[in-house]
């Protein structure tokens with residue numbers, strides 16, 4: 001079970017996520033989010049993250065050269081693309097030594113052709129609700145067949161619903177942002193710890 005805590009912007013909450021046992025921490029570089037950080041702040045936060053924890057930059061419909069420049073400046077090793085970026089952008093990230101996550105809404109993924117599914121199977125997927133970062137879950141009928149390979153479930157996860165949704169969707173891992181906040185854009189260390197514990201607990205029970 002892979003756990004990603006996203007939308008971090010303070011040293012304290014990054015430390016809480018790492019100490020709680022998160023596999024990845026995410027920083028939002030998409031403009032217009034209450035969680036958007038500049039690359040300089042992200043670089044200072046990334047400097048305190050152990051190498052065993054993946055660092056992820058979140059982008060949405062930004063030019064790929066800009067994405068690569070920000071990822072380099074911030075020092076993140078992984079790039080999560082949330083918009084309608086072409087597959088060429090994913091290939092370019094791989095060529096640049098960055099690890100891509102392709103984020104898609106559940107309904108978009110559910111509507112893909114077999115050929116498109118298998119093309120995307122080359123990448124790690126993140127299946128989200130229609131409006132990323134809004135803390136909204138998608139309807140359980142929207143996804144249909146689960147992706148093959150490694151994929152993360154996102155969209156409105158919380159410490160309270162993580163175990164149930166993990167058991168229902170059986171993803172490779174989970175990703176959360178709004179659900180571990182006390183107010184929009186403000187991360188809550190207690191909820192981060194509770195989320196990691198709930199997700200780990202559910203994964204442990206699933207493997208028994």
Ligand SMILES: O=C(O)c1ccccc1N[C@@H]1O[C@H](COP(=O)(O)O)[C@@H](O)[C@H]1O
Pocket residue numbers: 006007026028030033034035058059060082128132133134135136154155156157175176177178179
């Ligand atoms: O967090 C944002 O504001 C954001 C902005 C643009 C693209 C993605 C964004 N967030 C990502 O959305 C998912 C799910 O978030 P939530 O748990 O429903 O709040 C997650 O990967 C966030 O990083």
